Amino acid sequence: MRETRTRFAPSPTGYMHIGNLRTALYTYLIAKHDGGKFILRIEDTDQKRYVEDAVDVIYNTLNKVGLKHDEGPDVGGDYGPYVQSERRNIYREYAEKLVELDGAYYCFCSRERLDDLRQQAEGDRITFQYDGYCKSLSKEEVQEKLHAGEPHTIRQRIPKTGKTTFEDAVYGTITVENSELDEGVLLKTDGLPTYNFANVVDDNLMGITHVIRGSEYLSSAPKYNLIYGAFGWNIPTYVHLPLIMKEGGRKLSKREGDASFEDFYEKGYLPEAIINYIALLGWSPGTEQEFFTLDELVEQFDIKGLSKSPAVFDVNKLRWMNGEYIRKMDLEDFHESALPYYKKYISSADVDLSLLSKLLHTRVDALEDIGDHVDFIEALPQYDIDLFIHKRMKTTHGNALASLKKAYEVLADLEDWGDEAVHKVLFDTIKEMGIKNGQMLWPIRTALSGKPSSPGGGTDLLVLLGRKESLKRIKTGIKKLGIIK
């Protein structure tokens, strides 16, 4: 039995969105589950769409998520080159061979003629298909034009009658009428192949056993089969993947600014969480397990678990899962990850960042959330005194003021500002005053944060902000409340 070889073949046209990444993931998993090889091939046959740094984005992304390729432009391999623009001679050679095999023919039609044809078809409200004009050219005529250096393409020759059938591992048997198939361009005027041709030639030459790609290729797959057939090549196992849709119900696209891996990464989503989440978008292990490491996915992935219907990308669930990953981190690791965000939002305030991390650890789903949680630290926000009123805490303007005054009094004298000492003096005072915990702590929390919610209660914030800042803010609260008295 042949070794399983799969390939991820992106075109370097910009960022990698979630759909591409998932295709890469499944492609990797299928190879690795079988102990096979995962190959990276760059499909840059369209110079017009080429984006300078896009190849690096691909390397970086795969690297970050841990999808290590066995062969590729940067790591080499026995089937190179792995960049299609470096293989142009190969395609020409095979395209000409296909002409000889009667699977293709030269076409000298101008763009103008094709545009006219297309317009006419549109006017007649029928699907455009090339009319086969150049098929009637004799061998001599073709030779003559070639010698004269006329610009030309090579088109696939497709029988007008009959049907073509192919097997897909996910979608089963699919059959189409040959008459539905357009005789598309295989080799462009610039000498480079179109995707339709390049993928077939390369997949064959590179010994690819499983062709994994989005289901948008489902309807053109029969054409590829015809090419394999004309060459007499082995047809690979096709694995077409259901598309990932955005909430409105359209497929994810970079154009419309949809979810790219980079975006999420920059917002503080963990690569492992992203991988875990997208692994489950269109695939189910059939068990109730929902948290997977990459290795576990490799172990458990099975084509049988792939779904046929499109899946909607739910940011909400990604957020939750990312939060779960964050909560599972060691506190020290979380602290390390959070540090850059602290730097961004807290520059002058002198606070214990380790303590802050402890408070934030269960409150953050994506690292970018940190910003909203710490915005009160550097400067007390403006707030309305009605914030002191909390029904369940049983607080009013009046008792909040009393609590704050008393708190100020006892705290001002406190030597030790440690967590335990602060806690003790406050709770002793609460006991002494005979009030509910919340009646003391809610006003403090509110005065210190100026926000309806904060990453910690009264004592937490006191310790976090330190004696000087805390007392200052309590005083501010007293002043605010004093006015209405």
Place this chain on the structure above:
RNA sequence: GGCCCCUUGGUCAAGUGGUUAAGACACCGCCCUUUCACGGCGGUAUCAGGGGUUCGAGUCCCCUAGGGGUCACCA
């Protein structure tokens, strides 16, 4: 519009002729509580519709409807 594919709750989904139709996110409620979050417990909510086949259908067949994909010298 032609062709291809798809259709279990708002979302991800299990299910392969006989189940009280799992589980997760979200949502709601309760508990915990020093706000929020975390955590714990519970709840609302799904087989697109119509015909068959069958003792029996979410599961098989047909039709309808809806959705998606594709119709480039882009991939």
